[in-house]
Amino acid sequence: MEKITIAIDGHSSCGKSTLAKALGNALNYAYISTGDMYRAVTLYFIENKVDIKDPEAVRAALQKIKLHFELRPEGNCIFLNGRNVNHDIRTMPVNELVSPVSTISEVRKEMVRQQQEMGKNKGIVMDGRDIGTVVFPDAELKIFLTADVEERARRRYNELIAKGMKVDLDEIKHNLEERDRIDSSRKDSPLKKAADAILLDNTHLNHEQQLDKVLQMVKEKLWETRV
DSSP states (O other): OOOOEEEEEEOTTSSHHHHHHHHHHHHTOEEEEHHHHHHHHHHHHHHTTOOTTOHHHHHHHHTTOOEEEEEETTEEEEEETTEEOTTGGGSHHHHHHHHHHHTOHHHHHHHHHHHHHHTTTSOEEEEESSIIIIIOTTOSEEEEEEOOHHHHHHHHHHHHHHTTOOOOHHHHHHHHHHHHHHHHHOSSSOOOOOTTOEEEEOTTOOHHHHHHHHHHHHHHHHHHHHO
């Protein structure tokens, strides 16, 4: 069967990864979380005290970063230089620095290079903030996912509490609003809806309803490729 590239972009904590994982499983497509890639870079910068305002330091650090994904019993995990960092990349220090790191041109160029290499054979679901506009502008299906910021903050709060972390709901909401501002206003690959992307607001949708809607979109796109 013909395979397509599916690009899912959208705001922080609106469920892009959850949708992309479910979609990958349903279609037997590879799933790549670009957000996890930027988080892993951010974690490396924090742990190695890389000055993100020093271009030379950033370039030198990027040469030492090797990322890959592996499917483990607990799900799709990202590895930073051979180390599983799936849990470490979701701490508040990383949350607070990931957007500034993501605005660095050198970082984005290297991540886009790796992402395009991962998706060159199609049959892939990739989520992030510039997938449909920069990484795969020719993707057959592009989705721009969003939700009300209060709902997004509640979801992230519940996720972190379930992992045993002590967090504040207002702090999380502020962090999301700041990340939205930074992501949408950065000069290099800002977060924006591609002209041919389908807008999907999942504020009032559960995971099953959301997946059903997108699977129907995929079915329609696959039909178009056969015509």
